[in-house]
Amino acid sequence: xxxxxxxxxxxxxxxxxxxxxxxxxxxxxxxxxxxxxxxxxxxxxxxxxxxxxxxxxxxxxxxxxxxxxxxxxxxxxxxxxxxxxxxxxxxxxxxxxxxxxxxxxxxxxxxxxxxxxxxxxxxxxxxxxxxxxxxxxxxxxxxxxxxxxxxxxxxxxxxxxxxxxxxxxxxxxxxxxxxxxxxxxxxxxxxxxxxxxxxxxxxxxxxxxxxxxxxxxxxxxxxxxxxxxxxxxxxxxxxxxxxxxxxxxxxxxxxxxxxxxxxxxxxxxxxxxxxxxxxxxxxxxxxxxxxxxxxxxxxxxxxxxxxxxxxxxxxxxxxxxxxxxxxxxxxxxxxxxxxxxxxxxxxxxxxxxxxxxxxxxxxxxxxxxxxxxxxxxxxxxxxxxxxxxxxxxxxxxxxxxxxxxxxxxxx
Numbered sequence: 246x247x248x249x250x251x252x253x254x255x256x257x258x259x260x261x262x263x264x265x266x267x268x269x270x271x272x273x274x275x276x277x278x279x280x281x282x283x284x285x286x287x288x289x290x291x292x293x294x295x296x297x298x299x300x301x302x303x304x305x306x307x308x309x310x311x312x313x314x315x316x317x318x319x320x321x322x323x324x325x326x327x328x329x330x331x332x333x334x335x336x337x338x339x340x341x342x343x344x345x346x347x348x349x350x351x352x353x354x355x356x357x358x359x360x361x362x363x364x365x366x367x368x369x370x371x372x373x374x375x376x377x378x379x380x381x382x383x384x385x386x387x388x389x390x391x392x393x394x395x396x397x398x399x400x401x402x403x404x405x406x407x408x409x410x411x412x413x414x415x416x417x418x419x420x421x422x423x424x425x426x427x428x429x430x431x432x433x434x435x436x437x438x439x440x441x442x443x444x445x446x447x448x449x450x451x452x453x454x455x456x457x458x459x460x461x462x463x464x465x466x467x468x469x470x471x472x473x474x475x476x477x478x479x480x481x482x483x484x485x486x487x488x489x490x491x492x493x494x495x496x497x498x499x500x501x502x503x504x505x506x507x508x509x510x511x512x513x514x515x516x517x518x519x520x521x522x523x524x525x526x527x528x529x530x531x532x533x534x535x536x537x538x539x540x541x542x543x544x545x546x547x548x549x550x551x552x553x554x555x556x557x558x559x560x561x562x563x564x565x566x567x568x569x570x571x572x573x574x575x576x577x578x579x580x581x582x583x584x585x586x587x588x589x590x591x592x593x594x595x596x597x598x599x600x601x602x603x604x605x606x607x608x609x610x611x612x613x614x615x616x617x618x619x620x621x622x623x624x625x626x627x628x629x630x631x632x633x634x635x636x637x638x639x640x641x642x643x644x645x646x647x648x649x650x651x652x653x654x655x656x
Contacts, residue, residue: 247623264577270517302642316467319452319512323379323564324406324463325435327505329456330393330413330427331402332374337367338398370400375459377505379437381541385411385429389504390519392479393420394425403429406463417540417549420615420655422627423479423488423519423532424540425504428551435533437506440513442533444491445470453496453518453529455505460643468496468527475623477530488505489624491530492516498529507531536627543630552651553631557602558583559619574640576617596653610638626652 376393380386380627382553387403394401394415401413411429419423457464472493479488494507507516516531540550559578560566567575580597582590582604591597592605602608609615611625612635631636631654638647 275642285580299527307441310615315510316450316465317424317454319508319510320454320465320612322512323437323452323454323506323508324465326380326437327454328378328387329404329459329462330376330378330382330387330389330504331372331404332376332393332396332398333370333400333402334398336369336371336373336374341431344612355457373399375456375501376503377455377501377518379436379504379506380456381436381439383432383434383436385431387413387427387429387432389425390517391423391425392519393504394418395426401427403427405434417544419540419550421552421623422536422540424517424537424550426540426544436515437508439534439538440509440511440515440533442492445473445533446514447471447637450510451496451515452508452510453492453494453498453502453505453506454554455498455502455518457499457501459501462503464499464502466497469496471528474619476531476624477520477522480532487623488519488532489627490528490536491519491532491619494529494531495527496529497527498531502529539627552655553626553629553633554596554655555622555626555650555652556592556597558588558590559608559622560614561621562607563618572607573643574607574609576615577609577640578616578622579610580604580606596650600637600648600650602648602650603641605642607640608637609640612636631655 264488268638376389378387378393381388393617394413395418401415403411403413405411406442409431411431414428416426416428416462447470451468451470453468455464456461456462470492475491475493476487476489477491492515494516496507498521500521502620505518506514507518509515514534514537517532517537518529518531520530522530524530543549543551557578559580562572562575562577562579564575566572566579570579572579580590580602582588591602608622610616614620614625616622616625629652631652634649634651637645637650638645
C-alpha cells in the first residue's frame with residue numbers, strides 16, 4: 246500500500262487525492278476505535294477494582310482474579326508463621342491402654358490386660374493428638390487454644406511450616422476462655438499481625454489456616470464471616486465450656502485446625518479458630534482476636550493470664566424466667582445456687598460476697614451497661630481486669646441500689 250501511494254502524486258488529479266484522503270480517514274477511524282477499545286478495557290478494569298462500576302468486557306472474571314490473587318498473597322505471607330502442635334504421651338502411663346497386637350478393642354482398651362504395661366520402665370511415647378497455632382513474636386511466642394494444650398501430663402512439640410521441630414512450653418492458659426500461650430526457643434521467626442475484631446462485618450472474606458485433622462499441615466480454606474457475637478457451648482473429651490461473643494464462619498474448620506488463625510483479606514488475624522458445629526456443615530467458630538489482646542496485656546502485666554472473678558452463679562433473666570420466679574423485671578442476672586453445698590449462689594470471700602451481693606439479687610447494670618440476653622454478665626465483665634472497681638445497679642429485695650465491687654482474680 247505504501248508503494249502505491251508513493252506512485253500517485255498528490256497533485257496529479259482529484260481522484261487520487263480523494264482516495265488518499267479516504268484511506269487516511271479510515272486509518273484515523275480505525276486507530277480511534279482501537280485506542281477507544283483499549284481505554285474502555287483499562288477503564289473498566291480500574292473501575293471494577295474500585296468496586297464502583299461493571300464492564301461488559303469480563304468484569305466478573307476480573308473480580309475473581311483480583312480476589313484469588315489477594316488470597317494467594319495472604320497465604321504466602323501468613324503460612325510461615327502458622328505452626329502445628331503435636332501432643333505426645335507415655336502410653337504406658339495411660340490406664341487401660343494396650344499396645345498388644347491381640348487387642349481388638351477399637352479404642353485400644355483391654356480390661357483384662359489394662360495394667361500390664363504400666364509397670365514398664367521403658368517409656369512408650371506416642372503422638373496422641375494435634376492442633377494448630379501461630380507465632381506472634383520473633384522470639385517464639387505462640388498462640389493456640391487452651392483445649393489443645395490442656396493436658397498437663399502430655400508433652401508438646403511445635404512443627405513449623407519449614408519442617409523444623411521444637412519442644413514447646415505452655416506459659417499460660419486462660420482460666421475462662423479457650424486460649425493459651427506457648428513458647429519455643431528460637432529467634433528471628435516469622436510472625437502474624439493481630440488485627441481488630443470490633444468492626445467485623447457479616448459477609449467479609451476470611452481465610453483459615455491450620456493443621457487440618459492433625460494430619461494435613463497448613464491447610465488453607467476460605468469463606469466469609471457468617472455471624473458475629475455468637476454464644477456457644479463448646480465441648481470435648483474433657484468437658485465443655487461457654488464461649489461468648491465468638492465469630493461464626495463458613496470457612497471449613499476441621500479437628501486439628503483448633504488454635505490456627507482466622508485472617509482477613511489483608512492478612513491480619515481477626516480470630517482464633519476453636520470449634521465446629523458437628524450437626525451442621527461449614528459452621529465454624531473463632532474467638533475474636535481482641536479477646537487475645539486482653540490476654541496478652543494481662544500476661545505482660547502479671548506473667549500469666551489473669552481474669553476478673555466476681556464469685557456468683559447466675560441465670561440471665563428473660564420473660565419466662567420472670568414469670569417462673571415472679572420477678573418484676575425481664576432482664577438482668579439473677580443470682581441463684583446450684584442446689585448443692587458445693588454450688589453456692591455467692592462464693593464465700595469473693596468480690597461479690599465482700600460487696601454484699603446475695604442469692605436472688607438481680608444485677609441490672611454494670612457501669613451503666615444493661616445486662617440482658619444480648620449482653621451477658623460474663624461478656625461485660627471480660628472487658629475488665631482483676632482489681633478493677635466497677636459500679637453495679639442491683640435489684641435486691643424489691644429495692645434498686647448502686648454498689649461498688651472490686652473484682653477479684655480467677656484461680
